[in-house]
Amino acid sequence: MARRRVIEPAADTGDEPPPPEPMVVGVAKALSPLARRILAPNPSVFTGPGTNTYLVGIDEIVVIDPGPADDSHLDAIVGCGGDRIRWIAVTHTHPDHSPGVAGLKERTGAEVLAFTAKDGLKPDRRIGDGHTIEATEFRLSAIHTPGHASNHLCFLLEEERMLFSGDHIMDGSTVVIRPPDGDMAAYLDSLARLRTMRLRSIAPGHGRLIQQPAEVIDWYIAHRHERERQVLDVLREQGSAKIDQLVPIVYADVDEERQQIARHSMHAHLLKLAAEGKVTGRTLTGKWSIV
């Protein structure tokens, strides 16, 4: 029954929720009284529909993640926030999140805030866990969430309990953890910490607003534990194996292109298990063995 419902067109059943509104590039979408989202024109297998840039505030605005260095996107951000853009906050320094900072700084003169200077980004101010941006209408607090990237910050809009999660949590997919900068143990610790916070919604770096934060974080944690268990089971069967041999078995449910990416997350799982003394091995291409 449940399966039929999913495949039936909504018009036939009458009680289906309407299909989600399409995400449109370059057009500001209001998510709440204080938050707006502009989608960047960079869709891909890594970025889904593209990178989300968020504008928080009305009189004084923080831009979270200007995205790629794309003039049309930066113009759309300035068209929406104008000279009220006071700060540019960066979740992490990956190529789909931070290269737009320089162009937006040039256009607005806003202060650039990030965890570290890295990957070509030079923040005006380095901020860490607990740093709070105090604006006239809101407070936005930084939470250091290493895992996907060692310099990853999430931002909590306290008035609305909305978490801007960057690439720590995405809508509709899991996150690639790529050692050595990516770290699975740190990733799980960061998720557990977010789980203890009273969140109303999560505004991810990619995809739509997440309205059930606790359920999604629980699913993320359970999914990683399940993958870890699968990795251990397969390695136990084989005794020892290379990552390229393990991936098609453990990630049989994803297509080949994603399996290439999954090699890195598998590596991250194995490094965590090695630190716990359950397996031995070190590299992406070398042999891994059960202890």
Ligand SMILES: [Zn+2]
């Ligand atoms: Zn991203």
